[in-house]
Every structure is written in structure tokens, then in C-alpha cells.
Amino acid sequence: MxxxxxxxxxxxxxxxxxxxxxxxxxxxxxxxxxxxxxxxxxxRPVDDGGRDRAPVREVVQRTVVLQEAAQAPPAPRPAQRLSGQPYTLPEDAVEWVEALAALRREVTHPQIYPFREQVARACERAALALRAGAPEPV
Ligand SMILES: [Zn+2]
Known part of the structure; x- marks a missing residue:
């Protein structure tokens, strides 16, 4: 068996x-x-063992990249920030869950708030893809 x-x-x-x-x-x-x-x-709050704000910066920068991606071809991985510094996306389910929790805490961040509708639509498309008939895990 x-x-x-x-x-x-x-x-x-x-x-x-x-x-x-x-x-x-x-x-x-x-x-x-x-x-x-x-x-x-x-x-969890940072002083109670929660993640610090470092991952939030990645989410913020990714938002800017997504705005540009509407006109430009997809960025290579690891993607590049506007500053020219490379960054990497979350690598697995745990990191994605943590990144999305950080996004929820940061919706009023000035680099997110003006684009909140675009981010919300991207999250909705991601949720649809996640719930669609998933292929077998590799
Ligand atoms: Zn296993």
C-alpha cells in the first residue's frame, strides 16, 4: 500500500x-x-516573535514591478527593484502565507495604498488560480 x-x-x-x-x-x-x-x-507582533518589516519591503517593491509589468515583458527572476537591487519572491507556501499576511498589515503603506485596487485584483486572480483545478505537485 x-x-x-x-x-x-x-x-x-x-x-x-x-x-x-x-x-x-x-x-x-x-x-x-x-x-x-x-x-x-x-x-504576531514583531516584539512577540513575529516577522520584522523586512519582507514588507519586498511586497511593496513587487507592487511597483507589477505596475510596470502591464506594459513591459515579465521581469526575469530574481527580479530587480527600482533601485537596481535584485530581490527574490517567496519560495514556498510558508513564505507566501507570511508575505500575504505582511501585505494585510501594510495596506495603508504609502507605496501600497494608492495601488490598493490593482493589488486587490491581483490577489483575487491569484485566489482564483489557487482554487482552480490544481495540477499534480512536481
Ligand atoms: Zn515529502
Whole structure:
């Protein structure tokens, strides 16, 4: 009998005895737990162990890039800020959840607020894509 890992989707061996494993490894079990608790951790105040404001800057800069992307071809990864500094996008589900929580905290930021409708529409398109019939995990 075979199951698939809840994090990476790879097959997980199961002997048929005891509770079936949900993850292929301890690392992926840990990552699954991080994802389940990421929302709560991301919304914690900074002085209570929450993320500092550094990731917020990435979200703000990404907003500007998206504005330009409407006319320009897609930026290569890692993308470049207006300052010329490269930045990287969140790499996995945990980082995306944290970045979106940071965005929610920063909607009144002067580099976001004037573009809030564009950002909201981008979030809605992302939610639609997330809920559409998802392809199998790689
Ligand atoms: Zn796995």
C-alpha cells in the first residue's frame, strides 16, 4: 500500500500496520506544521516573535514591478527593484502565507495604498488560480 507525502506529493511507503504516515520525512512533517501555523506566526507582533518589516519591503517593491509589468515583458527572476537591487519572491507556501499576511498589515503603506485596487485584483486572480483545478505537485 502506498500513500503520498502531504508536503511534496512523493510516494510514502506504508507497511499497512499502525497509523499511515502523512509525510515522507521528518523535514516535510516539520514543513507541513510550519505551513499550518504560518498564518498565526506571521500575524504576531514583531516584539512577540513575529516577522520584522523586512519582507514588507519586498511586497511593496513587487507592487511597483507589477505596475510596470502591464506594459513591459515579465521581469526575469530574481527580479530587480527600482533601485537596481535584485530581490527574490517567496519560495514556498510558508513564505507566501507570511508575505500575504505582511501585505494585510501594510495596506495603508504609502507605496501600497494608492495601488490598493490593482493589488486587490491581483490577489483575487491569484485566489482564483489557487482554487482552480490544481495540477499534480512536481
Ligand atoms: Zn515529502
Amino acid at each position: 502506498e500513500r503520498t507525502c502531504a508536503w511534496c506529493g512523493k510516494p510514502v511507503a506504508y507497511s499497512g500496520r499502525g497509523r499511515p504516515p502523512r509525510y515522507c520525512s521528518a523535514a516535510h512533517r516539520r514543513r507541513g506544521w510550519e505551513l499550518r501555523t504560518a498564518q498565526e506566526r506571521a500575524e
